[in-house]
Amino acid sequence: MRFVHHGQCHCGSITVELRTGRAPQAQVLGACQCSFCRKHNARAFSDPGSQVALRAIDPSHVHPYRFGLGTVDVILCRNCGVYVGMLLTDGDEVLSVVNIDTLDERAQFTATPAARDYSAESTDERIARRKAKWTPTTLLNWPLRAAQHRDIMPNTPKPDGGPHG
Numbered sequence: 811m812r813f814v815h816h817g818q819c820h821c822g823s824i825t826v827e828l829r830t831g832r833a834p835q836a837q838v839l840g841a842c843q844c845s846f847c848r849k850h851n852a853r854a855f856s857d858p859g860s861q862v863a864l865r866a867i868d869p870s871h872v873h874p875y876r877f878g879l880g881t882v883d884v885i886l887c888r889n890c891g892v893y894v895g896m897l898l899t900d901g902d903e904v905l906s907v908v909n910i911d912t913l914d915e916r917a918q919f920t921a922t923p924a925a926r927d928y929s930a931e932s933t934d935e936r937i938a939r940r941k942a943k944w945t946p947t948t949l950l951n952w953p954l955r956a957a958q959h960r961d962i963m964p965n966t967p968k969p970d971g972g973p974h975g
Contacts, residue, residue: 811831812829812830812831813828813829813830813831813832813833813834814827814828814829815827815828815830815834815913815914815915816828816913816914817912817913817914817915817916818912818914819871819887819889819890819892819894819912820887820890820891820892821871821887821889821890821892822867823866823867823868823871823872823887823888823889823890824864824865824866824867824871824872824885824887824892824894825864825865825867826862826863826864826894826895826908826912826913827862827863827865828855828860828861828862828908828913828945829860829861829862829863830857830859830860830861831859831860832857834915834918834919834920835918835919835920835921836921837855837857837910837919837921838857838921838924839853839854839855839910839919839921839922839923839924840853840854840855840856840907840923840924840926841853841854841923841924841925841926842854842926842927842928843925843926843927843929844878844928844929846877846884850893850909852893852909852911853909853910853911853916853919853923854907854908854909854910854923854926855907855908855909855910855919855945856905856906856907856908856943856944856945857943857945858942858943858944858945858946860945860946861945861946861947861948862895862906862908862945862946862947862948863947863948863949863950864885864894864895864897864906864947864948864949864950864952865949865950865951865952866949866950866951866952866953867951868889869951869952869953870888870953871887871888871889871890872885872887872888872952872953873885873886873887873888874886874897879933879936881898881933881936881937881940882896882897882898882940883896883897883899884896885897892909892912893909894908894909894912895907895908895909895912897947897949898937898940898941898944900941903946904946904947904948904949905940905941905944905945905946905947906944906945906947907940907944907945908945
């Protein structure tokens with residue numbers, strides 16, 4: 811059985827569609843312990859057997875942000891400020907982790923998020939983990955500037971050194 815969940819940022823400029831084979835109550839959620847995720851109190855979802863579609867209703871509101879190792883784009887809505895998820899792009903492949911609290915049915919995802927600390931990972935280990943565990947993602951009406959240069963070559967780490975980057 812397939813479950814389809816819809817959601818969006820607060821203003822509706824970025825929508826989320828999650829297709830998964832498990833009921834919301836059976837999903838495994840994570841709580842990354844980096845300062846970014848803790849400040850957003852994010853509940854993270856990723857599953858390589860599921861699919862995510864992110865649609866930019868207003869592409870000018872997609873704000874990619876990088877920190878730490880600089881290997882992913884954190885997707886924020888420029889208009890309402892909601893943290894939607896993170897994207898790893900390697901050529902034509904796009905993988906994501908989504909903030910489950912962007913979904914309309916977020917209250918049905920009742921599992922306690924498992925605390926996860928990735929601070930000891932090297933850049934290569936981090937990219938390999940994400941490629942193995944993140945969700946295949948389709949970007950619809952996505953702004954070119956946010957999707958075009960996303961080789962997984964890391965930027966110079968920033969002083970905060972958060973583990974997601």
